[in-house]
Amino acid sequence: MVGEKDPVLILDRLRPLYGEGVYPGRSDKRSRPDWMDIPFNVLIATVLSQRTRDENTREASDNLFKALPTIEAIAGADTETIELLIRKAGFPVQKAKAIKSIARIVLEDHGGILPTDMDALLSMPMVGRKTANCVLAYAFGVPAICVDTHVHRISNLIGMVSSRNPDETEIQLRETVPENLWRDINALMVRHGQVTCLPRRPKCQECPVIGCCDHGSSADR
Ligand code: SF4
Incomplete structure (x- = not known):
């Protein structure tokens, strides 16, 4: 050493x-889109970023939030529709299923507000410690690694x-x-x-x- x-x-x-x-997936601050101010969207973009490159995350996120701009819209969409919108990020079947499920959990269990609690985040599909910590740090501004x-x-x-x-x-x-x-x-x-x-x-x-x-x-x- x-x-x-x-x-x-x-x-x-x-x-x-x-x-x-x-934020990961956004290598240029000038390209920061408005949807990044919404904690739910930061979580979904972080799920999309798993096992893919930044540019793919960016394209898939932009497609998804442009077509389905609210939690309710994502929760109510067919998984096949979500798959088509996010396919650039890879693993579309797995990710679309998780994204729709997360939207439903946030609506049904948390009144439409993404929780700031680590355990609540970890209970969601495709949310491990990296994703949960990213959401805490970048969406909520709380200390997290x-x-x-x-x-x-x-x-x-x-x-x-x-x-x-x-x-x-x-x-x-x-x-x-x-x-x-x-x-x-x-x-x-x-x-x-x-x-x-x-x-x-x-x-x-x-x-x-x-x-x-x-x-x-x-x-x-
Ligand atoms: S941090 Fe990376 S680039 Fe810098 S000296 Fe260490 S290995 Fe090299």
């Missing part, structure tokens, strides 16, 4: 490059955590990162993973945290 793993220092070095970061593939990979490369899966990464980050920075972790590391710390070929010589990073500082690079 090399350097200082101070998460405050690491995030401070990333912030000037990426600002406050952006959304560990996606970038956060899991980069945290381990740097040496901030030593974990086998995203849930372990979240637990370890919660122990070392101040709560007021939890939301920044995802926003900054997603952008870092898209721009500099690329999955197959990280640009370590351009990286502002190379001095803190186990991988970047390793002798055989």
Whole structure:
């Protein structure tokens, strides 16, 4: 292990490059659509983002919310209709079924208001800790660490955590990162993973945290 793993220092070095970061699936702040101000839509977009690329999430989300702009419309739509609207995001049968089911749960069990409670979110189909934390952080603005593939990979490369899966990464980050920075972790590391710390070929010589990073500082690079 090399350097200082101070998460405050690491995030401070990333912030000037990426600002406050952006929500996953939206790599450009200027493209932020109005529907992202609605927590239910943030949840559905996060479900759509599973196992697909940002541009596919964007197209599927825009199609869905343009054609079916309310929770009631999604809950009342045929799953086949939803499948056609979201097919760009992949796994349309599984995702359409989950999206319709989530809409019904929100309407029938929560009065049409997406709950802010982690357990309530986790009870919904296709909602795991990553998705629930994304919703808490990005839709409700509460402290939460959304560990996606970038956060899991980069945290381990740097040496901030030593974990086998995203849930372990979240637990370890919660122990070392101040709560007021939890939301920044995802926003900054997603952008870092898209721009500099690329999955197959990280640009370590351009990286502002190379001095803190186990991988970047390793002798055989
Ligand atoms: S030094 Fe390299 S591996 Fe480490 S965070 Fe930067 S780009 Fe990623």
